[in-house]
Structures are given as structure tokens and as C-alpha cells.
Amino acid sequence: MITYTFEKAGLTKEGIERLFHSVEWESASYPEDLHQAIMNSHSVATAWDGDKLVGLANALSDDSMAVYFHYVLTDPAYQGSGIGKTIMNMMLDRYEEMHTKVLVSYPKAVGFYESLGFEPEQTSTPMYVFSR
Template structure:
């Protein structure tokens, strides 16, 4: 596993500059809050110990995902994931990606989200690079993207699969 991933921080002029960000434990970079013009320290971890049902629900509500309507099930889904990469502003959960894996051949990244107030700070890219580094030996890495996010995932090396179609069975 690689020890570091390159994240982005913004300077006062909002130009992007590379910064090394580790994530074996809680490491950090800075994210400007546009309305305040101040920087917030963002920390990243794979540890699940600080995750709460309320924090997860709040993050999912911030992006208006229906999963937030099922807070107990959502909490259990995240806690039972093979791994979870998170981004924090102090005690506030501001980004999350989870992985489901057979630990041998394939990994599926189900949830990848960043609070809209923190989007554009490199948080999604950092947590996805954490996941891609953790699962670099997997033969197949899969996610299902909303159309507006396809370009983001393509920058991380994902490509649309031309010979298959994602299919679902929703609760009856």
C-alpha cells in the first residue's frame, strides 16, 4: 500500500497547489470556506470509531440522497463495509467513501460523497485515491456514477464499461 496520496489545497487566490497528505492515521490538508475566506483543517482516516448515525445521516442529507431517510440501515451499511475512508472538519463528517469487497478479486465503491459546502477542495479525490491505493491489487474496481460525476471518476482512471449495464432490484 502506498503511504501517501497527493491532495490539493487552495491558496488565498484559490489557485491549486500540490500537497502530500498521508492517511495511515489522521492526516490533513486545508480547505477554504468560500463564504468566509478562511481555511478549515480537513483530516482523513480509515478508522470508523468516530462515525455516528447522526453524522452519517447529516452528510447524506447534505447531498439530498434518499439513503438518509433510513438512518439506522445506512449506519449499519457503513459500519459493515469492508472499509470506509472519511474526511473531517473537526468533529464534522464532510466526506465519505465506502467499499464492499471479496478481498481477493473485486471491490465495489458504493457511496462516495462530499458535503456541498466542501466540494472543490479535493476531498472526494483524496478519499477516492485512498481507496484506490488500498485496493490497488484488486483485479476489478467498480462503481456506479451519476451522469454529472462521470468526468470526475474518469480523472481517477475509471472508464464506462461498454459491454455491461448496471442493474438493480429495489425493495418490493
């Protein structure tokens, strides 16, 4: 049975690193920084199979006008079971009053986010500066 929470207490560097490695995200290469980033997030919704972290979404927010969902991921062994949808709905409920909700999607996930009400913004382009 999958359980869901906003509690950060059970999040470990190793559990977060394992989850990020499972989806082959580069962030897993920086386990200390990644753990600190998740722990410093405005909020984190997680999915657990027993004591195994199998899904996560984090939010960065000004607590007034805008929220940015930076990481949304589900262990591939659990994808398609509704975990991603559940944790994103948890986040959307938590930030319902925010004027602007933002995320950047990989092309293959656009349909998933559209099913949650997100729409591409035609008048803006995501911009990045990467370090390291």
C-alpha cells in the same frame, strides 16, 4: 484543516445521516440501515473538519478479486476542495491489487471518476432491484 482516516470509531448515525442529507440522497431516509451499512463495509475512508464528517467513501469487497465503491460523497459546502479526490485515492491505494474496481456514477460525476482512471464498461449495464 481537513483530516482523513480509515477509522470507523468516530462514525455516528447522526453524522452519517447529516452528510447524506446534505447531498439529498434517499439513503438518508433510512438512518439505522445506513449506519449499519457503513459500519459493515469492508472499509470506509472519511474526511473530517474538526468533528464534522464532510466526506465519505465506502467499499464492499471479496478481499481477493473485486471491490465495489458504493457511496462516495462530499458535503456540498466542501465540494471542489479536493476531498472527494483524496478519499477516492485513499480507496484506490488500499485496493490497488484488486483485479476489478467498480462503481456506478451519476451522469454529472462521470468526468470526476474518469479523472481517477475509471472508464465506462461498454459491454455491461448496471442493473438494480430496489426494495421498500
